[in-house]
Amino acid sequence: MQPRALPATLRFMLAARRSELSALEDLAQTCTLVTRISQLVHALQKERGYSNLYLSIDAPHQRQYLDSLSEATALLELELRNELEHLDQNSAGSADKARLFTRIAHALHYLDELPGLRRRVREHRISAQDATAALVRLIGSLLAVVFEAADSALDPQITHCLVALFNFMQGKELAGQERALGVTGFASGYFETELLERLEHLQECQERSFSTFSRFASPAAQSLWQALGASDSHRQACQLRDIARRTHAGAKVDGHLGELWFELHTQRIDLMQGIESHLEQELLQCCQQSMQRIRNDLHSHRRLLESLSGIQASTEQARLFSVHSSDLDSPRPDTPSSAMALSTLELLQHQALRLQGMHDELREARQALDERKQVERAKQQLIRQLGCSESEAYAQLRQAAMNQGLRLEEVAQRFLAANAALTRRPHLKH
Amino acid sequence: MQPRALPATLRFMLAARRSELSALEDLAQTCTLVTRISQLVHALQKERGYSNLYLSIDAPHQRQYLDSLSEATALLELELRNELEHLDQNSAGSADKARLFTRIAHALHYLDELPGLRRRVREHRISAQDATAALVRLIGSLLAVVFEAADSALDPQITHCLVALFNFMQGKELAGQERALGVTGFASGYFETELLERLEHLQECQERSFSTFSRFASPAAQSLWQALGASDSHRQACQLRDIARRTHAGAKVDGHLGELWFELHTQRIDLMQGIESHLEQELLQCCQQSMQRIRNDLHSHRRLLESLSGIQASTEQARLFSVHSSDLDSPRPDTPSSAMALSTLELLQHQALRLQGMHDELREARQALDERKQVERAKQQLIRQLGCSESEAYAQLRQAAMNQGLRLEEVAQRFLAANAALTRRPHLKH
Numbered sequence: 013m014q015p016r017a018l019p020a021t022l023r024f025m026l027a028a029r030r031s032e033l034s035a036l037e038d039l040a041q042t043c044t045l046v047t048r049i050s051q052l053v054h055a056l057q058k059e060r061g062y063s064n065l066y067l068s069i070d071a072p073h074q075r076q077y078l079d080s081l082s083e084a085t086a087l088l089e090l091e092l093r094n095e096l097e098h099l100d101q102n103s104a105g106s107a108d109k110a111r112l113f114t115r116i117a118h119a120l121h122y123l124d125e126l127p128g129l130r131r132r133v134r135e136h137r138i139s140a141q142d143a144t145a146a147l148v149r150l151i152g153s154l155l156a157v158v159f160e161a162a163d164s165a166l167d168p169q170i171t172h173c174l175v176a177l178f179n180f181m182q183g184k185e186l187a188g189q190e191r192a193l194g195v196t197g198f199a200s201g202y203f204e205t206e207l208l209e210r211l212e213h214l215q216e217c218q219e220r221s222f223s224t225f226s227r228f229a230s231p232a233a234q235s236l237w238q239a240l241g242a243s244d245s246h247r248q249a250c251q252l253r254d255i256a257r258r259t260h261a262g263a264k265v266d267g268h269l270g271e272l273w274f275e276l277h278t279q280r281i282d283l284m285q286g287i288e289s290h291l292e293q294e295l296l297q298c299c300q301q302s303m304q305r306i307r308n309d310l311h312s313h314r315r316l317l318e319s320l321s322g323i324q325a326s327t328e329q330a331r332l333f334s335v336h337s338s339d340l341d342s343p344r345p346d347t348p349s350s351a352m353a354l355s356t357l358e359l360l361q362h363q364a365l366r367l368q369g370m371h372d373e374l375r376e377a378r379q380a381l382d383e384r385k386q387v388e389r390a391k392q393q394l395i396r397q398l399g400c401s402e403s404e405a406y407a408q409l410r411q412a413a414m415n416q417g418l419r420l421e422e423v424a425q426r427f428l429a430a431n432a433a434l435t436r437r438p439h440l441k442h
Numbered sequence: 443m444q445p446r447a448l449p450a451t452l453r454f455m456l457a458a459r460r461s462e463l464s465a466l467e468d469l470a471q472t473c474t475l476v477t478r479i480s481q482l483v484h485a486l487q488k489e490r491g492y493s494n495l496y497l498s499i500d501a502p503h504q505r506q507y508l509d510s511l512s513e514a515t516a517l518l519e520l521e522l523r524n525e526l527e528h529l530d531q532n533s534a535g536s537a538d539k540a541r542l543f544t545r546i547a548h549a550l551h552y553l554d555e556l557p558g559l560r561r562r563v564r565e566h567r568i569s570a571q572d573a574t575a576a577l578v579r580l581i582g583s584l585l586a587v588v589f590e591a592a593d594s595a596l597d598p599q600i601t602h603c604l605v606a607l608f609n610f611m612q613g614k615e616l617a618g619q620e621r622a623l624g625v626t627g628f629a630s631g632y633f634e635t636e637l638l639e640r641l642e643h644l645q646e647c648q649e650r651s652f653s654t655f656s657r658f659a660s661p662a663a664q665s666l667w668q669a670l671g672a673s674d675s676h677r678q679a680c681q682l683r684d685i686a687r688r689t690h691a692g693a694k695v696d697g698h699l700g701e702l703w704f705e706l707h708t709q710r711i712d713l714m715q716g717i718e719s720h721l722e723q724e725l726l727q728c729c730q731q732s733m734q735r736i737r738n739d740l741h742s743h744r745r746l747l748e749s750l751s752g753i754q755a756s757t758e759q760a761r762l763f764s765v766h767s768s769d770l771d772s773p774r775p776d777t778p779s780s781a782m783a784l785s786t787l788e789l790l791q792h793q794a795l796r797l798q799g800m801h802d803e804l805r806e807a808r809q810a811l812d813e814r815k816q817v818e819r820a821k822q823q824l825i826r827q828l829g830c831s832e833s834e835a836y837a838q839l840r841q842a843a844m845n846q847g848l849r850l851e852e853v854a855q856r857f858l859a860a861n862a863a864l865t866r867r868p869h870l871k872h
Contacts (some may be wrong), residue, residue: 020523021550028543035536093450106465106536107596111797113458118790120451166537360548367541 021356028363029310036306039170040299041099042112042161046174047292048092049154050181054285055085056154057188060147063133064192065274067140068199069267075134082130089123096120108164115160119153126150144192151185163381167302168373173295175377176228179384180291183221184284190214191277194256198270202259206401211256213403216410220420224380230294236287245279252276383421390424393431451786458793459740466736469600470729471529472542472591476604477722478522479584480611484715485515486584487618490577493563494622495704497570498629499697505564512560519553526550538594545590549583556580574622581615593811597732598803603725605807606658609814610721613651614714620644621707624686628700632689636831641686643833646840650850654810660724666717675709682706813851820854823861 059081066074096116129146132138138146158181162174193211197203203211226234240246252273259265387409394405413423489511496504526546559576562568568576588611592604623641627633633641656664670676682703689695817839824835843853 020526021547021554024526024543024547024550028540028547031543032537032540035540096450096454107462107797107800110458110462110465111794111801113454113461114790114793114797117451117454117458118787118794120454121786121790124451356551357548360544360551363544364541364548367537367544370537371541 021360025360025363026310026313028367029306029313032367033303033306033310035166036299036303039165039167040303042165043170043174043295043299045092045095045099046158046161046177047296048088048095049158050177050288050292052085052088052092053151053154053181053185054288055081055088056147056151057185057281059085060144060151060188061191061274061278063143063147064140064195065271067133067136067138067143068195069270078133089126106164108160112157112160112164115153115157119150119157122146122150122153140192140196144189148189151188155181155185159381159384163378166370166374168370168377170295170298170302171374171377172228173291173298175380176225176230176233177288177291177295178381179221179225179228180284180288182384183218183225184281184288186214186218186221187277187281187284190218191274191281194252194273194277195270197256197259198265198273199267201264201267202261203256204261206403208257209407210401210403211253213406215253217406224384228377228380229291233287233291233294236290240280240283240287243280243283245276245283249273249276249280383424386428387421387424390427393428451790455790455793456740456743458797459736459743462797463733463736463740465596466729466733469595469597470726470733472595473600473604473725473729475522475525475529476588476591476607477726478518478525479588480607480718480722482515482518482522483581483584483611483615484718485511485518486577486581487615487711489515490574490581490618491621491704491708493573493577494570494625495701497563497566497568497573498625499700508563519556523550536594538590542587542590542594545583545587549580549587552580552583570622570626574619578619581618585611585615589811589814593808596800596804598800598807600725600728600732601804601807602658603721603728605810606655606660606663607718607721607725608811609651609655609658610714610718612814613648613655614711614718616644616648616651617707617711617714620648621704621711624682624703624707625700627686627689628695628703629697631694631697632691633686636833638687639837640831640833641683643836645683647836654814658807658810659721663717663721663724666720670710670713670717673710673713675706675713679703679706679710813854816858817851817854820857823858 059078062074062078062081066072066078099116125146129138129143133143155178158174158178162171162178165171165174190211193207193214197207197211222237226237229237252269255265255269256273390409391402391405394400394408395402398405398408400408409420409423409427412418412427413420416423418426489508492504492508492511496502496508529546555576559568559573563573585608588604588608592601592608595601595604620641623637623644627637627641652667656667659667682699685695685699686703820839821832821835824830824838825832828835828838830838839850839853839857842848842857843850846853848856
């Protein structure tokens with residue numbers, strides 16, 4: 013073994029650890045951003061709900077409250093923008109980051125339109141439906157940032173937290189849309205077939221989101237979610253869903269049920285926000301723990317380098333190595349040139365196995381995100397191809413899944429693959 | 443639209459492009475490293491072949507040639523180490539990079555042992571088999587760097603190039619191992635059953651590697667490969683394979699056939715090197731093209747920012763946007779607040795779609811790498827569990843695949859999944 017070369021090996025071992033740490037610090041910053049987005053989205057959902065109420069059931073007395081909500085939202089928006097200023101500065105490049113930044117630009121673009129939208133709401137120059145649509149789009153663009161953060165996170169535990177949070181946020185957003193739709197329906201005294209279909213679509217997608225959330229949630233978050241399911245607000249909100257389903261042109265109900273619907277669903281959504289805050293805390297804690305772990309590792313790696321820089325290998329140094337490789341399960345090399353070389357090798361193999369393990373663990377969480385993306389895309393393609401509504405597209409996919417005995421995700425995947433085969437460009441060759 | 447907010451949107455669009463570019467520059471550096479590794483591996487294969495010859499058939503007249511080969515290898519090693527010095531400096535962190543660095547450290551560790559190994563070869567203090575095994579290990583660690591480079595590349599075209607190159611290098615390495623094994627067999631006059639099994643294993647794995655290479659290779663590289671298959675050296679090398687298969691203790695052949703075997707397989711491998719060089723060139727060209735494309739994009743994005751920094755939107759600026767969004771196929775938003783805002787949105791959606799498309803295109807190439815990894819891992823687990831040889835483990839997998847009518851990769855995947863289920867830790871929860 014050449015003394016010249018030994019440091020290069022160790023330098024790269026250290027560089028690997030530093031690289032991991034700096035990626036994690038980056039990810040921690042993204043996670044802080046995600047928690048700010050989560051809070052802003054909640055405020056926007058509230059503002060959307062009251063804007064809708066304000067426009068739908070002509071409730072001028074709500075104006076003051078709506079204004080205070082807008083102010084609260086604007087404050088959270090400002091905090092998010094400040095956070096983004098930080099993010100803008102340090103840009104270690106990656107294609108993942110390029111996707112994240114593009115999503116952020118997209119969300120900022122819609123945020124820029126918010127003041128104009130608020131004016132039009134106050135001046136009744138926009139319908140409840142259009143105002144809701146604009147805010148759905150804005151919130152969707154913010155959720156896309158969270159999705160991208162989850163999709164590009166490379167630490168399995170943090171990815172699990174992000175996938176749980178994203179799916180919860182998505183479910184809560186659909187609950188918010190359901191609330192808005194219900195207000196519209198009750199305001200006109202009954203639910204038209206198309207409105208009912210959309211309502212059902214929103215409820216099903218909510219369930220899918222929350223069930224994915226449950227798969228990735230911590231036991232603590234899961235019990236919070238079960239408690240919500242057993243709450244009075246949830247139970248009563250479900251009862252109003254049944255009433256909505258039974259209405260038709262010949263069986264109208266009192267328009268004021270809309271306010272009750274709004275109140276109960278608001279209570280339900282507020283309970284969700286409690287869980288969301290819990291998920292945010294878990295996410296930040298998880299980041300802290302991972303960083304602490306890697307910092308400790310880096311520290312002991314540094315000690316290693318220092319103790320090895322004096323070329324001679326003492327028994328203590330060999331022991332120092334072997335502490336780290338205690339849970340190593342890979343076969344030993346046949347011909348170690350020295351005890352120390354063996355230890356370096358063990359350490360390296362341990363590191364390689366650990367990184368590989370992390371890479372593998374990510375797969376499951378990534379798959380959950382992938383499947384969501386594919387269902388979403390299949391829906392969009394159907395909408396374009398058939399010129400149908402979102403809920404019709406969804407109904408088509410669901411029907412195909414039932415007919416073929418497949419999961420919705422599998423049907424979406426097959427549909428996209430078949431479509432891609434039809435429109436495929438000549439295979440990518442250089 | 444607020445003038446305050448507009449720049450933030452555009453800043454993030456620019457940051458996304460810069461991020462892509464810097465990731466690509468990083469990747470280009472890794473690709474240069476890969477080409478150096480490819481050259482070093484070729485030199486090491488040659489040195490292994492002649493070391494083996496030198497030790498197997500007691501050919502002291504080969505000593506001088508072997509020394510010149512070692513010197514050539516040492517030069518290439520030095521170049522690689524210099525290249526690595528550059529790489530060490532700029533470390534934008536990511537978990538992918540951490541894996542790459544760990545693999546590099548691993549390869550450096552084995553490279554450090556090379557001078558000692560050379561001495562032992564010269565002094566006949568090591569068997570041909572052990573010397574070969576040590577060099578197989580070293581070359582394997584270098585190939586693992588190329589694998590990791592391919593696995594973490596985020597540009598689909600470059601990834602295709604890397605996957606083609608990696609699989610070609612892997613196939614060529616197996617051809618080199620086959621050459622060494624053949625020399626051993628012919629030296630003793632015949633091939634024992636176990637040796638024949640290993641030979642067959644090496645030939646099958648070669649075929650798998652080259653067939654994956656073909657899937658990802660450019661048409662030019664594919665025709666070079668077909669030309670090699672039609673060459674005299676290849677045909678004659680295959681004939682000697684048949685002769686080897688027919689030998690046994692009762693049907694020995696002239697030991698000097700080993701030299702002919704060595705020469706023909708060397709010719710075959712040298713032809714492979716020609717293709718390898720071609721693949722290296724394609725890889726570097728592909729990097730250049732991608733970088734040029736992104737630089738141009740970045741440049742036009744910058745022009746955009748400059749022309750927009752004066753707040754007023756002129757028609758020219760709107761036209762400047764729309765040039766880029768010409769091939770945009772996503773639905774337009776319902777309520778554009780201005781023509782310019784629409785263009786920004788189109789540009790953003792175009793960018794998001796493009797990045798998403800790249801992400802999707804990567805999937806196929808990644809899957810090819812994943813499958814290789816899984817076959818490799820299934821083999822290693824079988825070796826550990828049954829205490830059998832590599833070729834026996836491979837034979838088991840192949841037999842299982844035939845019995846169940848599945849692809850080898852699928853059998854490997856099921857085997858690993860079943861094993862993982864047996865040894866699973868409590869599910870990762872926080």
